[in-house]
Amino acid sequence: MTNHAIENTNESGNINWRDYFSFSTDHKVIGVQYMVTTFLFFLIGGLLAMVIRGELLTPESNLVDRSLYNGLFTLHGTVMIFLWIIPFNAGLANYLVPLMIGAKDMAFPVLNAIAFWIIPPAGILLLSSFLIQGGPAQAGWWSYPPISLQNPVGYPINGESIWILSVMLLGISSIMGGVNFITTIVWMRAPGMTFFRMPVFVWSVLSAQLLQLVCLPSLTGAIILLFFDLTFGTNFFKPLENGDPIIYQHLFWFYSHPAVYVMALPAFGIFAEILPAFSRNPLFGYRSVALASFGISLVSIFVWVHHMFTSATPNWMRILFMVSSMLVGVPTGVKVFAWTATIWNGRLHLLTPMLFALGGAVMFVFGGITGIMLASVPFDIHVNNTYFVVGHFHYVVHNTITMAIFAAIYFWFPKITGRMYAEGWGKVHFFLTFIGANLTFFPMHPLGLHGMVRRVSSYDPQFQGWNVLISLGGFLLGMSTLPFIANMVVSLIGGKKVSNNPWHATGLEWTTSSPPPKENFEEIPVVNEPPYNYNSSEPIPEAAVTQE
């Protein structure tokens, strides 16, 4: 059985390395294209952050020019959100969703390839703004007017207009992906794969992509109007010409808050796959966890104003959105408690994917709690736009979501490549990342409480101690990607070959060969088991155990 699987790998090696540089319509090729491309953007976004942290080592502005500093944090945010987390999740879902639901491919393979191929040119376009006169956009990834409408060069081609075009293109790519994922999940499930037999990862992709479809057009519309104001002299958002800049903020956050859940839900889905597999227990409360994904989506559409508590927002709106924002804690709590109960009394294997998942889950509890605190209007009025907020959302986007992404890469690496990564180096990567992440993002909370505002290139010398610590943590975090990259490259070439299911996990993706053949399955599987069926009393077959 096992030997057959390995042979199968070689025979079915009909994915050639050249395919990864072509307009392939195979969801597995596209998934890998997404993941590798976005990882390169992650490294670029990380380098931008290193320069920012280099500047903030000292209270004076002495490393980069102030306007370049503004460009650096604008592109850091834009790259990390629109070119790393969102498209990486799309890539992972591209690879996994058809396998997990027993489909041969995505519903619209050509649309799928187009959605991917928009990303590299859009990313290169964005980064090319470093080379033009006036440099990249400097108004932050939120790009509030009227500051974003102050065109320093006077030409129609400027950093801001390039930023708008690039974000618009990436938005179009995401909408194409959304249509494709929803159609695939609703219509292409294998026989017997009822909704309540789908893995929670698939549920989380479905709810996240529904959010994309409902909310993203709001951002696209807003930045089109912004482009008109910037380039053609319209006055939609210019306060001194009777436009309204606050409307832009509403339109922007109507997408950009749910965007956090577009990023976070797949991460929660990853935890829901990995925690059961490495504690050998069924996912506790499967139905409530699956439905909680939709609960989070639904509530998250009605919380956007909590980003605007200080933006001349009337009292009734402040109170309403305080209550709605706090309610996000309820479905999120359901997930966290379910993870805790899943590993309770389990048989834990602390291998690299599990370490990243546990580390990410614990740091998510921290980031979630500071999120609830920020929803409290009187407290938010003090810490809004300070480093407290920066610390909070990096606990979510890095310490939870990026940790989950690393967990996913290690977990599905054997499936995608047919080879095993080096476990020892995986653990080194985990501990460096976990220490670096806390060293970088925890001290931002006391800084914010003391009133250090965000987006500054120089600061009061009283804040230097914490800032040095944050910068050192940031450099450690930068270094921590090196063992990861080395591990991936070396294991891809010389890693030990693996069987179909090295983790003895449940789920259809583990029933096919590693890597899966073209069209995924020898024959379309029929599902007759509940998900996460880790409660069979049968012993694990001896042959499979020795394979480890």
Added chain:
Amino acid sequence: MRRIFNTLLLIVFVAVILVIARWIGDQAYSWMPTQATAEAKRVDQIFSFLTSVGAFIFLGISGMISYSILTCRAPKGDWSHGHPARSDIRLEILWTVAPAILVLWLAAQSFSIYQQLDIEGLAPMAHLHIPLESPADAATVPNAMEPAVENVEVMAKQWFWSFRYPNQVTSPELHLVVNQRTRLNLHSEDVIHGFYVPEFRLKQDIVPNRNIDIVLTPTQVGKYHLRDSQFSGTDFALMEANVYVDSLESYHQWLSQAAVSK
């Protein structure tokens, strides 16, 4: 027997983290800057409360996860399954309802504190007091119904602050009288700026072409820094002003000197 032991263990665990969480909440006051307004005291109260509740939840969940990590390890290479429990409807209802009640309680506490802040001059709702605190505590807060005594125009532009006083004196310094309600009319000439003095626990965006007022009562004489808190472009980091909270005499002394030197 084992069941009783486990229950006892759970009770001890909850009690210990309750004590620790309470202690952390008490420490939270010291993580904040000086309290220079009556509002600051209120904000620190809600922060301390949120910190206690948050610490309890964080310690509870991470404690349980740590316990599992320490005690429930499978031998290497043994992939046999754990317990078969899939769900427990009572437990799931409990952990849906309990957080719902908890967040509504947090929201109610925040709302009650918010009503006691009298920060926005245009905010009628801020006067609907439902005092939840002890009357003795309330007596220290200046009466919110009292009209503001002083009016200062705050003008923000890239990247300077200036302040106009009732006698038409304009100065780059903000002077306020201790224990006196002052209304600040916030104006911006170009982009959105933000009025933020950490010691006042107050922040308000200043939107061009909109009349936005805040009202505040400083309670502590001293020198503070006003920071632009809404990103405003190249020299955003430099957009600061000195804020002086003076006694009534020194305020008038400064104001007349400023009028003469003008």
